[in-house]
Amino acid sequence: MSQKDFTPESRKAFLEMLDVLKESVELTSNSALDENDSAEGYRFMTHFIRTALEQFFENDPERPRFVPMITPKMAQPWAAYSAPMEIWSPNPYTIYDWAPLAPGRSYRITGKRGSVRYLGICLYSGTGWNGLMPPRIGDWVNMTNLVCEEDGSFEIIIGTRRPVGAKNFLEADPDLHSVLIRQFFVDAKNEEPARYMIDVIDHPGPAPRLDDAAVAHRLRSVVAFLKETGIDFMKQYGGRPSPIIPHVPNQFDLAGLDVKRSDAGRAVRGGTGFMYINPDHWYLFCNFDLKPGEALLIDLKPPKCLWWGLYGTNRYMQTYEYADGGRNLVDIGNAVIDDDGIARIVVSAEDPGIANWICTQGHLTGTLCIRWTITGIDPSDESAVPKPATRVVPFAEAGKRLTGK
Structure with missing residues (x-):
């Protein structure tokens, strides 16, 4: 079959992504205060592109894995977190790890607590796996009520019903969207970060081949993420007043x-x-x-x-x-x-x-x-x-x- 015999939907989706990137260039150029501010705007969009690809192209709520949503500007010993990726006013010296979740599935998070000052695990709900921001906060747990074994290991079950004997349980909403884990450090050089992984309890089996429809869906999820949290964010935040920032200057x-x-x-x-x-x-x-x-x-x-x-x-x-x-x-x-x-x-x-x-x-x-x-x-x-x-x-x-x- 020659290329003339078909028009992949994934090609259309890829071109849609390029259109969004072009729009971001124009928006950054038109709203920039000076050349340095413009340069910061382009860096901002590269971080959103990386985040979007990690979350919505190379991930799967049926077989999720934790990926960095935001990586801090930290040096060694966190080699895996050495490349900064920042969106939405991230806290310095903080690790944010995210995984997509599917409604109706049950999951197990296993890990080691470490010694980091703050560890929080929070569910988010709504919209489905389509690149859009979740509209609601779900259940959550932090290190004050997380039950750990003597060696610091823990297990958290995510589902609609608490299994018998589960020490840590997060109740999933019917429109479950994702889970985000945060770690806040006080002494980043000496505190031990938490380590964790996520598995599907009712595993669907090996992943199928990514066909044209699947790639198109993932690319359009990337487009939706870039538009809502990149383009729309710059339109709202780039001009004052911002919807979330107080309007009176120099006052908290x-x-x-x-x-x-x-x-x-x-x-x-x-x-x-x-x-x-x-x-x-x-x-x-x-x-x-x-x-x-x-x-x-x-x-x-x-x-x-x-x-x-x-x-x-x-x-x-x-x-x-x-x-x-x-x-x-x-x-x-x-x-x-x-x-x-x-x-x-x-x-x-x-x-x-x-x-x-x-x-x-x-x-x-x-x-x-x-x-x-x-x-x-x-x-x-x-x-x-x-x-x-x-x-x-x-x-x-x-x-x-x-x-x-």
Whole structure:
């Protein structure tokens, strides 16, 4: 059969993917603030392409495997995570692993707990395996209620009914979509990351050949992912105001995660799955907007919690460089807290000479994000969530904020 005798559906889908990539080039070029901002936009799209291919082309909910959704800018000893891949304002020094799941299937996750400070496993529901973002949060477990053996090993069953004797069980919604595992580090060089794998309990058998229809479906899932979470994201976030970022510059506020449920800052089961929100976090954002020679001062009093951190991102919600000595994270592990319980932080392009410094790497505008993790604050009590005080000053004043007990 010659090429003239057929027109593969996969070819049409591949061309659709190229059209989306061309649209992303035009969007980035037209919205860029300058040539460096444009370059960051192109890097942003390469990360989305890699994520889309890993999740929706080279994966299968009938035979899933964990793949990196986001890989941090970490050096050795995590060789497998050495190439950064960042989308949606990822937390520095965090590993995010994702696997697609199919409604009606049962799964088993087995692994070792390690010593990482925070380990969370969360299900997401809705839309099916088509590249679209899951609309809802499902069941979840974290290291506070994960049952492990003496050697740190664990097993989690995912399904519609809890098997007899199951120590860890996550209830699957009828429209199960995926599972995401997060690991938050405090001492990335010395903590042992968790290790895990996923298997289908009612395994369907060997994978069939990827035919034209299957490849076309996977490519169109990639297209849907790139459009919704890449193109549409840039259209919404690239212009201000963003739907999730507070509008008043240089002030922190709770992220607007779910206007339908009136939940702000923190997600709950059945609430939005937008950007794979974590139900163990409170999220706060700040759009900083500085002039040359200015700095943003932040007075942050952390609540009692398992983990917290503050970091900066560019306009595309990708973090500033922090590997190999970069300064883009003040967290529970490295913050200098004064005797009054406040971490006094400087956000600036130049080094103010204090420990609590977020380096903007020359960006005059960007986003700051805070996560309070497992605080014990009730999801309905937004007033109890601490919001840092901020003010803009000439950079010369920033160095006067000496911190230390």
